[in-house]
Amino acid sequence: MNLEQARVEENRLLAADHRRMVLHAPAIAASAGAGQFVHLRAHDSFHPLLRRPLSVARCDRTAGTLVLIYRVLGEGTARLADRRPGDGIDVLGPLGRGFRLAPGLTPLLVAGGVGVAPLISLAEECVRMGRAVEVVAGARTASLLVGEADLRELGVECCSATDDGSRGYRGPVTGLLGGRLDGRALYAAGPAGMLRQVQQLAGATPAQLCIEAAMACGVGACRGCACRARGGGYRLVCTEGPVFDSHEVTYDG
Amino acid sequence: MADLAVNLAGIRLRNPVLAASGTFGYGREYAAVVPLDQIGGVITKGTSLEAWTGNPPPRTVETAAGMLNAIGLENPGLKHLVEADLPWLASQGATVVVNVVGRTVDEYVAVAEALDARPAVAGLELNVSCPNVDKGGMAFGVHPESAYALVRAVRKRTRLPLLVKLTPNVTDIVRIAEQVRDAGADGLSAVNTLVGMAIDIHCRRPVLGNATGGLSGPAIKPVALAAVWRLARVGLPILGGGGISFWQDAVEFLMAGATAVAVGTATFVRPRAMLEIAQGMEEYLKCQGIERITDLVGAANPGARTG
């Protein structure tokens, strides 16, 4: 874990309310793994106060850069969107427990909306290791399939689903999973409803879910980011996650 | 060199800036960016006799210049503290104050007693002010009689310096503090969080799983400072805190009558905030030509009896 004054190299609009930020943060880039996240200070005043967690979408150790792909939702991400190339930004990371690739099974990555961000980093790792990887990605409409360009650059094929049918399959991305699970391990990130569906559809197929929770510290100090553990009790998303084995967590209750 | 060392109710601190309970885990979590032998001390997460599981999520939400939390005192319990955390904290050169919680007087006493003879513990902070649990916590801190009885019972079983952490959610915090003093506490810690809440207007329900929570951060600083100002006349040393972000805030608390300060939410925002605050205080002393930080205690408060 490093606390680094990073430099913004790019902060570009990808689609309505979606941006791609490139940060020069060599200390963090040196050790960031697929599915880990950074905790950023969007700006320097009291509103909004807390840092914001964003997944590492790509990591280039040689160049010392990180790519973040984010959706502008509220005040924090709006302040982030204001940042210009050359600006400094305070980044804590890499944080959390990322994806663990299951040996012997083909990774099948399931992305919902901006949830594609952590999965791009997993695709990047697969490419680096010379492993085959499959991706299915869903969004409301074609322009919001915000991971496409990075995946294409990595040479990874992506099967798409859109709610309005403007690209690929019309319907939820989980509709692309039927008959596809043999010999696969699932890695999913996206809205809670989608992750719950993946959990149900996976059955005996190994699955890992990248989960979100409101975070204050991001490092396990405040115990605020609890999610429900299967069988009772809680897990901390920031240190025990954000990537959990599907059977560790539950959306019921 | 300006002297930042203070003696807080018998707890010797290299500087007057401590990590507030519940915002710094057990020291390990931030140790990669905050060397524990450079801050005044670590106040642990509230520790109970057995492990507590805590409240259902969501447990935190951001508010204007602050945040609400309803963690529910999730903690791994006394045994874990003693076996895993205290030895490690000692190895890092940390000055450790253990924040103690319980559902009953007996539970508080049992934790205090078990820690009594441990050199790794510099003092205790009795938490009678957590707003997020049904039993224990704030229930003890809102009634003068129950506060007195609890502190008295714990006092009998420990020789460690005993701070009592007060809640601002009372009509008269001074009256509670006087009882705590009369029961044998060595110092006061003020303040814990203010009860607050947020409602999700789309779902028409409270945001926090526990409905209400405790407000912390810059938003509460003026309230906390006034509490310290009033408590300074009780005559016990004070660990002040609530919304401290910068060294100037910390100096305000000292001038109101605090001997040392606790920094919580600011660490979430700027993990090295405590180090920056200690450094800022040192530079302030140099610029002002003041030799000892203790000269500032109560400097703005004619009624203070703590200096």
Ligand SMILES: Cc1cc2nc3c(=O)[nH]c(=O)nc-3n(C[C@H](O)[C@H](O)[C@H](O)COP(=O)(O)OP(=O)(O)OC[C@H]3O[C@@H](n4cnc5c(N)ncnc54)[C@H](O)[C@@H]3O)c2cc1C
């Ligand atoms: C480990 C982790 C990794 C993340 N990675 C990414 C990422 O790579 N890209 C990305 O775009 N986002 C990511 N997020 C989510 C991101 O942190 C939030 O969207 C962001 O903090 C919102 O901040 P804000 O101030 O803009 O919005 P806020 O003002 O905090 O919220 C605005 C509105 O959005 C809602 N909201 C806030 N957070 C979420 C959420 N997580 N899900 C759904 N609704 C929410 C709020 O309830 C509110 O109504 C991640 C979250 C976690 C925990």
Ligand SMILES: Cc1cc2nc3c(=O)[nH]c(=O)nc-3n(C[C@H](O)[C@H](O)[C@H](O)COP(=O)(O)O)c2cc1C
């Ligand atoms: C997430 C969180 C957890 C906390 N847990 C405890 C606790 O276990 N025991 C306690 O006495 N105070 C606890 N507190 C209160 C803080 O120690 C501190 O008194 C309060 O947050 C005000 O200071 P601040 O504004 O600097 O954060 C907690 C506060 C927060 C934000």
Ligand code: FES
């Ligand atoms: S965000 Fe503080 S413990 Fe996870």
